[in-house]
Amino acid sequence: MTAVDVGPIGSPDFEPDDAGARAGTPDFEPVAVAAHYDPPPAGIDPDQTKGWMKRLWPLVRAYRRTMLIGVVTGVVALAIQAAVPALGRSAVDAAIEGNRQALWIVFVLTAAFGIGRLVFGGVYRYQLFKLGWNVETDLRAIMYEHLTRLSFSYYDRTQSGEVISRANSDIRSLQLLLAFGPLVSMNVLMFVMALGFMVYVHPWLALVALAPLPGVYWFGLKFRNQVFPLSWVTQARMADLATIVDENVNGTRVVKSFAAEERQIALLGRSAQRIQWTNVEIANSRSRWNPLIESLPRLGTAMVVLYGGWLAIEGVVSIGTLLAFSAYVIMLQVPFRMAGFMLMQGQRASAAAQRIYEILDEVPEIVDSPTAVDIVDPRGQVDFEQVSFGYNPETPVLDEFTLHIEPGERVAIVGSTGSGKSTVARLLDRFYDADGGSVRVDGLDVRDVTLRSLRHTVGLVLDEPFLFSASVHNNIAYGRPDASRADVIAAAEAAQAHGFISELTHGYDSVVGERGYTLSGGQRQRIAIARTLLANPKVLVLDDATSAIDVTVEEAIHNALQELMANRTTIIIAHRLSTISLAERVVVLDQGRVANMGTHAELLATDPHYVEILARHSDDGSDDVSGNGGGPVTSWNGH
Numbered sequence: 198m199t200a201v202d203v204g205p206i207g208s209p210d211f212e213p214d215d216a217g218a219r220a221g222t223p224d225f226e227p228v229a230v231a232a233h234y235d236p237p238p239a240g241i242d243p244d245q246t247k248g249w250m251k252r253l254w255p256l257v258r259a260y261r262r263t264m265l266i267g268v269v270t271g272v273v274a275l276a277i278q279a280a281v282p283a284l285g286r287s288a289v290d291a292a293i294e295g296n297r298q299a300l301w302i303v304f305v306l307t308a309a310f311g312i313g314r315l316v317f318g319g320v321y322r323y324q325l326f327k328l329g330w331n332v333e334t335d336l337r338a339i340m341y342e343h344l345t346r347l348s349f350s351y352y353d354r355t356q357s358g359e360v361i362s363r364a365n366s367d368i369r370s371l372q373l374l375l376a377f378g379p380l381v382s383m384n385v386l387m388f389v390m391a392l393g394f395m396v397y398v399h400p401w402l403a404l405v406a407l408a409p410l411p412g413v414y415w416f417g418l419k420f421r422n423q424v425f426p427l428s429w430v431t432q433a434r435m436a437d438l439a440t441i442v443d444e445n446v447n448g449t450r451v452v453k454s455f456a457a458e459e460r461q462i463a464l465l466g467r468s469a470q471r472i473q474w475t476n477v478e479i480a481n482s483r484s485r486w487n488p489l490i491e492s493l494p495r496l497g498t499a500m501v502v503l504y505g506g507w508l509a510i511e512g513v514v515s516i517g518t519l520l521a522f523s524a525y526v527i528m529l530q531v532p533f534r535m536a537g538f539m540l541m542q543g544q545r546a547s548a549a550a551q552r553i554y555e556i557l558d559e560v561p562e563i564v565d566s567p568t569a570v571d572i573v574d575p576r577g578q579v580d581f582e583q584v585s586f587g588y589n590p591e592t593p594v595l596d597e598f599t600l601h602i603e604p605g606e607r608v609a610i611v612g613s614t615g616s617g618k619s620t621v622a623r624l625l626d627r628f629y630d631a632d633g634g635s636v637r638v639d640g641l642d643v644r645d646v647t648l649r650s651l652r653h654t655v656g657l658v659l660d661e662p663f664l665f666s667a668s669v670h671n672n673i674a675y676g677r678p679d680a681s682r683a684d685v686i687a688a689a690e691a692a693q694a695h696g697f698i699s700e701l702t703h704g705y706d707s708v709v710g711e712r713g714y715t716l717s718g719g720q721r722q723r724i725a726i727a728r729t730l731l732a733n734p735k736v737l738v739l740d741d742a743t744s745a746i747d748v749t750v751e752e753a754i755h756n757a758l759q760e761l762m763a764n765r766t767t768i769i770i771a772h773r774l775s776t777i778s779l780a781e782r783v784v785v786l787d788q789g790r791v792a793n794m795g796t797h798a799e800l801l802a803t804d805p806h807y808v809e810i811l812a813r814h815s816d817d818g819s820d821d822v823s824g825n826g827g828g829p830v831t832s833w834n835g836h
């Protein structure tokens with residue numbers, strides 16, 4: 198028999214991807230997935246000066262029972278395994294001596310060992326893989342939880358693909374190490390036990406039998422040195438490929454509209470070829486080194502046959518010993534090679550851990566202050582007091598921006614593109630913190646209130662509505678998952694969305710495609726408005742939220758809003774005249790400051806800059822609600 202617990206490097210069952218199958222992933226939908234799962238029992242050690250394993254330890258420690266059972270049963274299983282050739286030796290010797298009774302004893306023992314090996318082997322595998330998967334699940338939860346807490350500024354400078362790769366392959370690397378690490382240490386133990394037996398029985402024969410092992414080590418090292426860099430390259434290339442596929446799928450409208458399919462196919466083909474090249478290279482060095490590594494111990498067996506056979510003829514050792522030795526020679530190479538694999542996996546896991554910690558060590562910039570209070574029963578007063586802000590220090594966006602909005606007021610913010618209108622909205626919902634001055638809701642600085650209550654109070658509808666690939670109902674009820682169908686319909690009616698939703702095949706239960714692409718831009722915007730309305734915020738910010746909705750529907754929305762939200766503060770950011778004219782007060786934003794303020798009519802009459810901005814962004818002529826003959830408001834339709 199061989200001692201192969203985990204196939205040797207290169208054999209199909211040593212593939213990392215196979216770990217899932219080995220862990221017994223059921224091929225049915227798991228029924229035990231909890232609707233509300235408990236948060237991970239522990240976290241990563243926050244001390245950044247510690248090594249990666251030490252930082253991971255609290256997580257592993259949380260499953261110390263699993264690990265303990267796994268290691269103890271594993272040691273027993275491997276001890277049994279190491280004892281089997283020794284038993285075989287007794288059997289052969291008993292047979293040669295004609296000792297029937299001894300033969301029976303050996304038979305019973307061997308059978309018992311076989312059963313023991315079966316039971317313990319099953320238990321330790323289950324426990325160790327469970328450990329690996331538990332830690333993986335926790336790590337993923339911790340990472341996702343942390344990602345949700347990270348601020349917008351983090352996402353501004355991070356590529357989503359990178360985060361996804363860390364959440365997948367890096368966590369997988371750690372899981373592999375956790376599942377296999379203890380196994381390898383136990384195999385080393387087995388190595389020591391077998392070695393002990395051999396040296397005890399005949400040191401010289403042991404030496405001869407083990408002579409090829411350094412060769413195994415040497416070739417294994419060479420093999421690893423070739424494969425390790427290649428596997429890194431493969432991983433990087435897989436990430437590249439994933440990015441291309443992702444962009445092709447998500448950007449398919451752009452690709453097709455430029456008839457660039459062939460170029461994209463070529464790009465993908467090249468990327469796939471690069472992966473193929475490295476994988477074939479890996480296969481090449483596998484097929485070159487592995488047979489060598491596997492054959493070397495046979496040399497040991499051959500030498501055992503020669504030297505041991507000679508010793509047996511001399512009567513120094515028994516035939517049984519001879520057989521036991523040759524079994525051990527084969528058995529011993531496994532831990533030897535596994536240790537090598539572990540070195541490689543350890544390196545990989547270490548790098549993976551660094552990348553995961555990099556995310557976990559990222560300090561969220563926008564968090565509740567320790568003394569944060571909830572906004573209770575808000576009135577909807579909004580104040581920007583000399584607010585200065587820039588996404589980076591070199592380019593200030595807002596410069597002592599001051600604006601006071603009374604509860605229930607409806608204010609439009611107008612400015613040329615890039616003037617900082619959306620930034621004002623983001624500061625109000627505290628996506629970023631102001632560099633200077635203060636942003637207040639109901640007189641409370643947004644930095645002194647809980648984010649949760651702030652974001653319940655201030656509802657933002659963005660110009661690019663993101664919908665989830667879920668039913669229309671669930672999309673609208675996103676902010677209030679327990680909302681009744683009647684509430685959802687009421688919100689949809691106010692957003693003038695009820696009509697088209699009713700016409701969908703499954704009405705409110707129709708599932709919108711990814712990001713809502715099965716709907717038109719205006720339909721998406723209306724669902725996004727309904728979503729925010731349902732959450733019933735006291736302060737509603739519509740950031741270009743009706744840009745894709747035609748003028749008459751928009752008017753209907755605003756009429757509905759007016760009725761529904763008699764005492765709701767509304768901030769409308771818009772380019773369109775029709776939208777702006779709905780506001781009681783218009784604020785002109787220029788160079789990060791309030792350049793002018795007044796009613797639409799006042800500004801139109803007195804502020805040439807305002808007229809200019811409107812002219813630049815005006816829709817078609819019918820949109821001219823100025824009533825003073827159109828003036829400089831052109832019909833150029835481009836923003």
Ligand SMILES: Nc1ncnc2c1ncn2[C@@H]1O[C@H](COP(=O)(O)OP(=O)(O)OP(=O)(O)O)[C@@H](O)[C@H]1O
Nearest residue numbers: 353588589594612613614615616617618619620621
């Ligand atoms: N996340 C970001 N990181 C860095 N710079 C940004 C970021 N978002 C916006 N900016 C910059 O800040 C400035 C103001 O942007 P903002 O989105 O507030 O403009 P806007 O008035 O809403 O324009 P538009 O009318 O086109 O929506 C722009 O110069 C923009 O390039």
Ligand SMILES: [Mg+2]
Nearest residue numbers: 618619740741
């Ligand atoms: Mg904007």
